[in-house]
Amino acid sequence: MKYMNLSIEELHKLLKNGEVTSDELVQESLKLSHELQEKCNAFVTILDDQKGVCVNDELLSGIPCGVKDNYSTKGILSTGSSNTLKDYVPFFDATAIKNLKSHGAVMVNKTVMDEFGLGGTGTTGHTGIVRNPWDTSRMCAGSSSGSAAAVAAGVYPYALGSDTGDSIRKPAAYCGIVGYKPTYGMISRFGLFAFASSLDHCGVLSRSVKDAAIVVDAMKGIDENDMTSWDSSNIHLYNDLTDNVSGKKLFYIKELCDIENYENPSDELKKHLCIFKETLEKCKELGIEVDGVSFDENLLRALPSVYVILSCAEATSNLSNLTGLIFGPRGEGTNWSEMVKDHRTKGFSSLIKRRLVIGSYVLQSENQERYFKNAQRVRRLIVDRMKELFKEYDGLIMPVGTGAAKKLEGSVDILDDKTATLEEHLQIGNFGGFPSITIPDGFIDSLPVGINITGNCYDDQNVLNIAYALENSMPYKGQIAKEGKDE
């Protein structure tokens, strides 16, 4: 019997009834981990010695899961998929991990990511590229690439991710699964390797909205070690999940979703936006009102650049402690600066180096006003516009990216001005700390595509309920990746 393709509720019932043991689930998950590793290179570490735990009434108890390699895990290698931390073993658990463990979760592997979360392709991790289980010639997107691949392939029902620009929500779309980042600060970031602190979110990848709700309920909570965390003890995402969403109101950004606005659009983009329109019809059938609204074109066009400026600037600061002198492999050289340069030059991927140079430039005192401060100003204008719309609407609904997973060959993680905003609009969710969830909504040429719903801060329940209702109206819940799937 294969169990790992089941939902958390189904597995919990089997465990409680004694039809399977936690140990058996762990063994199955480990076996599947090794099989997927051969095919997709999704893991930095597979915990072959992991054992099951005693099962109690907690839904997650005894069930295997995966953890992105930028979460600190006590006594277990945590590299951030970087050569600069290739041997780093934390002596403490991130708060989110500690919380999950207290609910009985069993970690079976650490998943590959883009180095320190800075990329969006799954190609910059120090252990090699991650391949998409639906088509191994394609990427999973990133940075939570390994987590997305593993959940989609049915290694376990969920894995942890982190999201600074779209790092949970885009891989989820490319892999045909659910990706949810709750409101900023609902889950503590203590022990998560910092990339861009004002944009970083913890979250989860799963195969259903309900599973995502169960996992975030277990991860969240105020934490004295993260002063940006807040008390969410009155929020019970799983218990309060309902598909009664009649009367809700959603909006989409007209300028980005109208095919007429794109010069020579590809067939893929046409299909993607067509699927989006079909999904909007499903919303209407559920009793949800959907309107197209306009967004200032200058703000939309500026969005990807604003993200690059802010995230690179914050990353330049956060990653400055990677010298190789105090921890990490020490570089070669006759003095400290040669050693640091050797450590960074050999240790960082090309993408990180590029990002740090840009971050350093925009932070120089003579450039701060023009680049960094102006990017922060545009961030406020975008967030203010969203908050104004959230007074009237329950959420923003948008297609994720410009289509299905891209080919690995020939891909570059660099801004493309033509479709950049449609590709990168999920960054809005990070600018405002908004709760945001991606669910699968169709296929293009046998590859899954996704849709995203983003709501106002602290309104996670509303966002999840809409996603839950929509998910129930489509046939993609719980799907497992298989190559060459028929449409």
Added chain:
Amino acid sequence: MSSEFTMEKVEKLADLLLIGLTEDEKKMIFDEFEIIDQNINKINSMPNIQNVEPMTHALDDFVFELREDEVCESIDRDEALANCDDQDDGEVSVPKVVG
């Protein structure tokens, strides 16, 4: 393109960051920055942009609370040193960095 952002500037920044770049990497940075700069020019031309308060964080309603000034659990020295390449008598040993 900002007249300030030249290939020489890219090299200088990389030197300051103690990062070595290949010629391809330098060119990619230069090309990517050109797009950023074009967008920043548009932002600069937006009316009253300078009057907008820069947004530095995701949420505007943080409640900052200082904890009591009490000694709390600290890091175990042996555990902290476990990831060091070089240590001596319970301290991290680093190359000479001053004078």
